[in-house]
Each structure stands twice: as C-alpha cells, then as structure tokens.
Amino acid sequence: MGSDENLGKELPIIHFNNESLTPGSSSWVSTSQMIRLALESYGCFVAVCERLISLEMHHKLFDLSKDLFNLPVETKEKSTSEYLGFGYGANFGPFMPLIEYLGITYGSTHEAIKVFTNLMWPDGNDQFCETAYSYTRQLLELMNVVMRMALESYGAEKYYDLLDESAFHMMRLIKYRTPNEDEINVGLHPHVDKTFLGIVDTNHVKGLELQTKDGDWIGFQPSPSNFLILAGEAFTALSNGRVYAPLHRVIIGGAEEKYSIGLFSFMHGTLEIPEEFVDEEHPLQFKPFNNVAYLNYCGGENVISEHAIKEFCGI
Ligand SMILES: O=C(O)CCC(=O)C(=O)O
Ligand SMILES: [Fe+2]
Numbered sequence: 049m050g051s052d053e054n055l056g057k058e059l060p061i062i063h064f065n066n067e068s069l070t071p072g073s074s075s076w077v078s079t080s081q082m083i084r085l086a087l088e089s090y091g092c093f094v095a096v097c098e099r100l101i102s103l104e105m106h107h108k109l110f111d112l113s114k115d116l117f118n119l120p121v122e123t124k125e126k127s128t129s130e131y132l133g134f135g136y137g138a139n140f141g142p143f144m145p146l147i148e149y150l151g152i153t154y155g156s157t158h159e160a161i162k163v164f165t166n167l168m169w170p171d172g173n174d175q176f177c178e179t180a181y182s183y184t185r186q187l188l189e190l191m192n193v194v195m196r197m198a199l200e201s202y203g204a205e206k207y208y209d210l211l212d213e214s215a216f217h218m219m220r221l222i223k224y225r226t227p228n229e230d231e232i233n234v235g236l237h238p239h240v241d242k243t244f245l246g247i248v249d250t251n252h253v254k255g256l257e258l259q260t261k262d263g264d265w266i267g268f269q270p271s272p273s274n275f276l277i278l279a280g281e282a283f284t285a286l287s288n289g290r291v292y293a294p295l296h297r298v299i300i301g302g303a304e305e306k307y308s309i310g311l312f313s314f315m316h317g318t319l320e321i322p323e324e325f326v327d328e329e330h331p332l333q334f335k336p337f338n339n340v341a342y343l344n345y346c347g348g349e350n351v352i353s354e355h356a357i358k359e360f361c362g363i
Contacts, residue, residue, distance in 0.1 A: 088291065217313050221308075253304045278294070
C-alpha cells in the first residue's frame with residue numbers, strides 16, 4: 049500500500065466540452081455513464097475542462113491566494129463559521145504542521161465572498177472578491193453538471209432541483225508549507241469528505257493522493273485545466289451506497305509550497321434515499337439523514353473512519 053509505483057496509475061479522466069455539456073446529446077449521455085462508473089469505482093475523477101474554465105482566472109486566484117495567506121494570523125483568525133471546520137485552521141501541532149486553510153461559508157455567493165474579503169482586507173480588495181466569485185461560479189457550474197449527469201445515469205434526474213435548492217457551498221483555500229527536517233511530510237491525513245461533492249483545483253505542486261478500493265494510492269496530476277471531482281459521504285448515503293467516497297491525503301514531497309482551492313457542497317434538510325437507487329441487488333442501506341447533523345456528529349474533524357456514515361445513518 050502506498051508504494052511509489054502505484055502513484056503512476058491514473059485516476060479516471062473525463063473530458064468536458066461544449067458537446068458533452070449539451071443535454072440530451074449522445075456525448076452527454078456517454079459522459080453521464082462515465083461519471084457513474086468513475087463515482088462507483090473510484091469515488092472521483094479528473095475533469096479535464098480545456099477552455100471551459102479560464103486559465104487566466106486560475107493563475108490569478110492562486111496568486112491572490114498567496115497574498116491572502118501572507119496576511120497576519122490575527123486577521124485570518126477573524127474568519128469563523130457557524131459550521132464546524134469551515135473557518136480558519138492552522139497550527140495543528142506535530143500531527144499536521146504544514147496545512148493552513150481559510151473557508152468561505154456560502155462561498156458560491158457574491159455576498160459571502162464580499163463579507164470574507166472585507167474581513168481580510170478592511171480597505172477592500174476588489175480583485176480578490178471578483179476573481180474568487182467568478183472562479184467559484186465556474187466551479188459551481190461544473191459541479192452542478194456533474195450532479196445532474198450522475199443523477200440522470202440512475203434515472204433519478206427528478207431530484208436534481210430539490211438537491212440544487214438544498215445545496216450550500218464552502219469555498220476553501222489551502223496552503224501547505226514545506227516540512228522542516230524534523231517534521232512529517234503529511235500535509236493532510238487520510239480522510240473521507242463529509243460533503244456531497246467537491247471540486248479541488250491545485251497549483252502546479254503535486255501531493256494530493258486518492259486511495260482506490262484495493263488500497264493503492266494514486267496521485268492527482270496538477271494542470272490548470274484538470275479538476276478533481278470528489279464524492280463525499282453525503283452522496284454515498286443518498287445514492288444508497290452506490291457512489292463511493294474515497295480516502296484521500298496530501299503528501300508534501302518537494303521544496304515548493306502547495307496551494308489548493310476547493311469548492312465543496314453540503315445539503316440542508318433531511319434527505320430521503322430516492323427509490324431509484326434501491327433494487328433487489330441494492331437493498332436499502334441508509335436511513336433519511338441530515339448532512340449538517342452528520343458534520344456535527346463528526347465534530348468538524350476529517351474523520352479517518354470510513355464507516356462513520358454507516359454508524360450515523362446506516363441500516
Ligand atoms: O488540498 C487538497 O488537495 C485536498 C483538500 C481536502 O481534501 C479537503 O479540504 O477536504
Ligand atoms: Fe478532503
């Protein structure tokens with residue numbers, strides 16, 4: 049497990065272009081099937097979005113992200129959230145010394161990004177606010193397409209509107225510094241997300257690794273047009289265990305700082321398991337559940353246990 053040769057293996061790769069994004073086209077239907085297969089087998093895939101998400105915006109936001117983390121700790125600590133684990137996090141001691149993150153709760157809305165920007169830069173920083181907003185909207189569009197296609201592949205498209213209305217998002221900006229000689233190189237310990245879906249974008253520094261069902265670790269290859277689509281446990285439960293939520297971790301190997309930006313979706317309210325996910329081969333495995341209550345159940349920590357969602361709402 050975790051041997052370097054496995055890091056040469058690839059995650060599923062799915063290309064998105066104007067044709068695959070035209071609902072009802074044959075490319076839309078085949079892309080939906082590929083998404084279902086990837087989510088069931090790996091719980092993730094690399095979405096290649098050449099021309100769909102602006103390269104210029106990607107570079108600009110990663111540059112601005114450096115300015116953000118260069119702000120004084122007292123300023124960054126002002127970013128708090130009503131949701132556990134959504135605010136500012138750093139200094140986790142020798143267990144996890146390299147990571148520092150800032151979350152923007154409701155980070156797909158202009159208002160939340162503006163409030164966050166003014167908290168960080170009391171004199172304002174329009175460039176950050178507008179870049180972060182237009183970037184998050186592009187990520188959101190991709191996330192929603194993935195959700196729509198995934199539901200459709202199970203014949204469960206009628207739940208899209210309900211899920212879209214129930215969803216709220218966290219935008220998370222992360223910095224991993226390089227380890228000192230006496231420090232561990234683990235940027236983020238293995239965990240399963242408690243989200244519905246996530247999209248992770250990174251600067252050019254490698255380090256994000258995902259575990260397959262066989263226990264092998266596969267590295268995500270950074271590129272400005274590659275986005276990692278990652279299923280969380282809320283999607284596992286809603287899909288009656290069909291969608292897999294993979295363990296993932298970040299290892300900081302080289303001498304460069306790693307930055308990542310993620311958009312994560314969570315659901316408000318109680319979610320019932322749609323009958324489309326239940327059949328003879330897949331008997332009902334989960335009770336109706338509340339994603340936010342699950343977040344609280346896990347204490348805001350990225351739980352290492354792969355069975356927490358089963359303990360929480362499994363049958
Ligand atoms: O920084 C990354 O690449 C992964 C971040 C992550 O897994 C998380 O925030 O849950
Ligand atoms: Fe994660």
